[in-house]
Amino acid sequence: MKNLSVLLSLAATFQGALAHYRWTSLVANGTKTADYYFVRQNTNYNSPVTDVTSNDIRCNAGGLASGASTNTATITAGSTVGFALDQSIYHIGPIQVYMSKAPSTASSYDGSGDWFKLAQLGPSFSSGAINWDATQVGQYTFKLPSSTPSGQYLLRVEHIAVHAASGANGAQFYISCANVNVVGGGSGKPGPTIKLPxxxxxxxxxxxxxxxxxxxxxxxxxxxxxxxx
Incomplete structure (x- = not known):
């Protein structure tokens, strides 16, 4: 019976890990780029961040240290960009996308500046029912405003899994950041902004x-x- 209990515990852990996912690739110019070529590599495999007061909430665990070894993608203001996952989203919850302008290069930026939100995908409601539109999504794309000022940025995506979010620190944040250089930009004033954390x-x-x-x-x-x- 003891061995059976251990096996069941291991199976539950294994199934939980299988349900996790990672944003591994940038999508630009209609093409999914290679894994972790423009996206900063994390160090916690496919585990989520759960502490919103941690610096890991910026670019995931290890995502700040891997910036220098990550390439920087050139994207045009007004174009469609996005992120792809290593498997479809399993858990319910919203997707959000942020950007933060680097003071110099994106690869050397630690994300400590201001972040503004570019896109979000949440649930829809109809006839008393809730539909989580992000579930089973394998990639998420959005339009970068044409008035986005040119320059280098961190582009950040998150999926907030809320299946266990009714308890304290139960929400799971699946996060990645890409190094990008915006060209052909405008004179927009992105905002409102927040800090992360x-x-x-x-x-x-x-x-x-x-x-x-x-x-x-x-x-x-x-x-x-x-x-x-």
């Missing part, structure tokens, strides 16, 4: 969230409003 609290309604019962009729995205240019 600092822009999220563990008690924010979109982070401490019960997705099951009573069935939610709305969802509040954490962080600032989307800047659309």
């Amino acid at each position: 600092g822009g999220y609290k563990a008690t924010d309604p979109g982070i401490l969230f019960n997705p099951y019962y009573p069935v939610p009729t709305s969802y509040t995205f954490p962080g600032p409003a989307v800047w659309s240019g």
Whole structure:
């Protein structure tokens, strides 16, 4: 019986790990790029970040240290860009995308500056039912506003898994950052902005969230409003 209990525990752990996923690739010019070529490599395999007060909330565990060894992609303001995963999203929850302008090069930037939100994908609600539109998504793309100022940035994507978010620190953040150089940009003023960490609290309604019962009729995205240019 003891051996059976151990085996069941190991199986549950293994299944949990299989349910995790990583944003491994940048999508630019209609092409999915090689894994971790423009996306900073993390060091926690496919495990999520759960502490919103940690520096890991910027670019995942190890994502700050790997910047110098990661290439920088050239993307054009006004183009469609995005991220691809190593497998489809398994857990329920929203996707959000942020950018932060580097003071010099993207590869040397630690993400300690201001972050603005570019895109988000959350649940839709119909006839008292909730539909998590990000579930089973294998990549997520969005349009970079044409008024985005030229320069080098960190481009950050996150999926916030909320299947266990009804308890403290239960939300799981699956995060990656890419090094990008925006060309052909405009004179827009991106904002509002937040700091990471600092822009999220563990008690924010979109982070401490019960997705099951009573069935939610709305969802509040954490962080600032989307800047659309």
